[in-house]
Amino acid sequence: MDFTFTEEQLAAAEAARGVFTGVAPDAVPSPARTTGAVAEDFDRALWDRLAHADLLSLLLGEEYGGAGLDAIALCLVLRESAKVLARVPLLESSAAAAAVQAFGGRELGERLLARAGRGELVLTVAANGRTGHDGAELAVSARREGEVWVLDGVQTGVPWAYGADLVVVPARTDATDAAVGAGRTVLALVAPGQVGAALAEQVSTSGERLGELRLESVRIAAGDVVEADGAWEWLRALLATGTCALALGLGERVLRMTSEYTGKREQFGYPVATFQAVAVQAADRYIDLRAMEATLWQAAWRIGSGAQGVLPAFGDVAVAKIWASEGVRRVVQTAQHLHGGFGADTDYPLHRYHAWAKHLELALGPAAAYEEELGDLLAAHPLA
Known part of the structure; x- marks a missing residue:
């Protein structure tokens, strides 16, 4: 491409x-x-x-x-x-x-x-489900009652929940509800302060304020519910790809900070950046960033263009998530190592980048899980 x-x-x-x-x-x-x-x-x-x-x-x-x-x-x-x-x-x-x-x-x-x-x-999106490990659409149930939908369930770790006007909540219809389609996923627009909705404060790894959204018989007008098939899958892919973009930008800034620091920090009369052990580690992280970048643009292109080809867009998103999750962790770990004790100083911003990187890594999920899903996808779509 x-x-x-x-x-x-x-x-x-x-x-x-x-x-x-x-x-x-x-x-x-x-x-x-x-x-x-x-x-x-x-x-x-x-x-x-x-x-x-x-x-x-x-x-x-x-x-x-x-x-x-x-x-x-x-x-x-x-x-x-x-x-x-x-x-x-x-x-x-x-x-x-x-x-x-x-x-x-x-x-x-x-x-x-x-x-x-x-x-x-x-707007914000409740994408973590009840525990952060299961599909978000499984954490909330939705049933149709005339011109309203009724929601029950819990979504954890909703970003910016306390500042948002509306939360997009994926919810699953009952498997036996033939009237609206059994086992379908809909997207409901929920105001955090409406009757039956409550927020409990949570704090992310990065120190940012999250919200646990509890829904008890929350009634949503049918006009505020997106019922189209595939809406949640598309939104989830866009969120994941955007998170990969955040990981890339953060990693690039951290590597630049590391380059600037090692170029000034001297040992034995020479900048530590001239030492082979330091240069090799920095070069490895540069390779990580370029792989993160290439896979990110492939995934973003597939989502934006609607191109599917032999494999669905999920395959490209999975590859981007694998590189971003692993890559951003390696970049900040190497940065901390090459900064020495200075990197842990809370008066220096590297510690905040490290905290945000960990949050992004956790948001993307373990690379091994996507490698397994990617293997299943390739098995189901033989390229020969």
Whole structure:
């Protein structure tokens, strides 16, 4: 495939670099110095700047005030955001809005999407399920009662839940409910403060505030439920690919920090970067980043273009997740090693990058699980 970006995609990345200039990753208290989350809310000032730069509506069509771009453009912007650890729900809100546009119908789109593109309506996604190990769609049950849906269940680790206006919740219909389709997955738009919905605070590995969303007979109007088949699978793939973009941007910034530090730190009268053991480790991490990048753009292209080929898009997303999960861990571990004790100093931002990297690694899941699923996929689709 051709990895050359279009002018519009490059313009989005350039605009993002301008918005994120001056954003400091250590501008909020360190998790090591607080008993709870690093902050109560996401960075609203930065969110407003993203809205004014039209970066919250990249994937939306012109009828909603958007640019009509694809997943590659979003990933380019996410890559820049991770370099400064931008504390905004850019991935979740953009992906949720794109799913509503693609699968939700005109009436729902007209009510939500223009406001989401302007930053007036903040969306997030409950993608972790009850435990973080099972499918998110299995954690909440949905049943139809006339013109409303009734939801029951629990979703853990919902990002930016306390700052979002609506949470996109995947839910599974009863296996015996023939009226709405047995065992189908729908996407319900839930307001965290509505009757029957409750949040319990959780704190992520990165120190950011998450929410456990409990739903007890929550009633959602049928117009606020996306029933189209394949909507959750598409949204989940976009979220995973966007997380890979975050891992890539974070890894690139960490490797640059390591290069700058080892180029200045001297031992025996020479910069430690000139030592072969240091150079080889840094080179290995550079290779990791290039593999993360190549697999990311392949996955983003497949999602954005709808191309399927012999294997479904899941195969490319799985490969990108394998490289991102393993790669970002190796990059930050090597950075900590080459920084020595200085890397653990909470006055130096590397510790926050390490914490965010661990959060991203856990969000992506273990590489071995995707390797197994990829093997099953290849067995089911012989290439010969």
